[in-house]
Amino acid sequence: MRHPNQAILALHAGGDLGPFRSWLTARHLARCADCREEVAGYTEMRELLPELAELPEISWNRMAAEIKANVRLGLEAGECVRTADMPLPRASMTGWRAAVAIASVVVMVGGCLMLERPAPQPVHVAAETSVESTQDGVQFQAGDDRAFGLMNGAQKAVYHLDAQGSMGSRYIDRETGAVTIATVSYDVQ
């Protein structure tokens, strides 16, 4: 089955497709649960957007008002400095001028968003190493990397924790029958 692309589904959710395309998409949706789900998602998002605009933390409205005010101020300032006999410029919002203007607006909006957002706070810096006694022996972990088993588990082993960064295990060795103390350290010796 050939599925409509995301743009078609999004336009369909907003009722923005032409009659024939809309009929074709509706026909496909009647048979395709995946695309129906996709369209439902777009519809939900559309319903949510007006609410987002009113969220006090983001202050979209204040930002828009400030941008409008700045544009008006710029226009009025231009009127003040323009001499009467100065020829009116030709349609100015074309070509590279339009590109520069759009880029400026993007930078300004981006800057506002950056300033509005609170600085991210690192909650937990996990650059740590650890050794841990477990029933299967001693586990070593460096940072967020996977853990490595160090020292094999032994029956009835007694583990010794040294607060400076090593761990030992005392056990009766099955092979020799002798008391054996094995130690691993993550200190560089």
Add this chain to the structure above:
Amino acid sequence: MMFSKFTNRVVLAGLLGVATLLAQDAPLSSSSVSFDLPEDSPIAVMRADTGTSRQIARGAALVLDLNLSLTLRNISSNRIHGVTLRIVSQEVAMGGVGSVFQPGLNVGPGEAFPVHISTKLMRPMQMSGAPVLHVNLDGVLFQDLTFYGPDKLHSRRVMTASEMEAQRDRMALKRVLARGGNPALTDAIFKILARRQALPEVQGRIVRGRALTNAGLAAISPDRGRQEQFAFLRFPDGPIQLIRGSAEIAGSDARAPSIEVANLSDKAVKYVELGWVLTDNDGHSYMAGALPSSDPAFSLPARATATVRTANTLEFSTAGKPLSIQKVTGFVNQVEFADGKVWVPSRQNMDSNPLLLQVIEPSAEEERLANLYVMKGFPALIEELKKY
């Protein structure tokens, strides 16, 4: 034709996968292990078997799962009472150095003894054919407490302390035998086995380099922990007095323990090891570990004071549940003087403290002798005690 190409690709990918798996887990050959003993070493390697040892690739690291069986011979003229082997997969890698210490040895000149190395080490992956594991001698302790070896792992102190504990506990059992005969000795051995069996299990985790922002600390522990003062057990004949100490306790975490100690003796001290016992909400106590003065620069002149501390965080759990630490108790476990002599608590000190009897495991020698009784019976135990 297309299908044939696809099949070929699948077969090729499968072969590559199998080859990769094989390369990730391979037996450790005897040529991968190097035994580096000095020319004047008091021991010699008679036999080395890599057994089921394997090297397993884990990402960029190689895990060596070692199961080495060695036979060593005493080629010196003294009786050997302890040997520590240093096992190195990489000197400057975390998790790259381990050791195996066999206490309770009593090996005469010319006699052979077995050592089994069962441990895991890590090292970075390498493609060259050089040995991936080096077995060095860190130290040999003789009957007269003289020592041989480079002592990179402080095995002189560890083995001397162990030997002194062994002498202490053998003497105590001999006294029991002399006073109460065979029934009293049997009773003493049963008590050792019962203590070993009843030992409360606690899992510990040492965390280094933990850095928390205030927000992170509050998220983990809203009350940011509390500064808990250590309670102390005092031994009348001890050369070190514990003055004051504290650790930041937050739930099952103990952070940055620090204890101020005073040297009561007339000799300089170069190492102090403090044992610490944790008591939880329900009143159960656990031997948590040791706080050693591992700083090589640590020095405590005669009649002076110093502080033993670590910046590490220690976490404890029992039966898979975090331990709720209510109380911390410290005691002096071991002292090494500048002249190399070592002090350990006397049997009387240990036996007169119910808390220590409850949480401290039997010594290595007690465990060895109790195991001998279990495996070979009472006559073998008596014979063993007569040897010393």
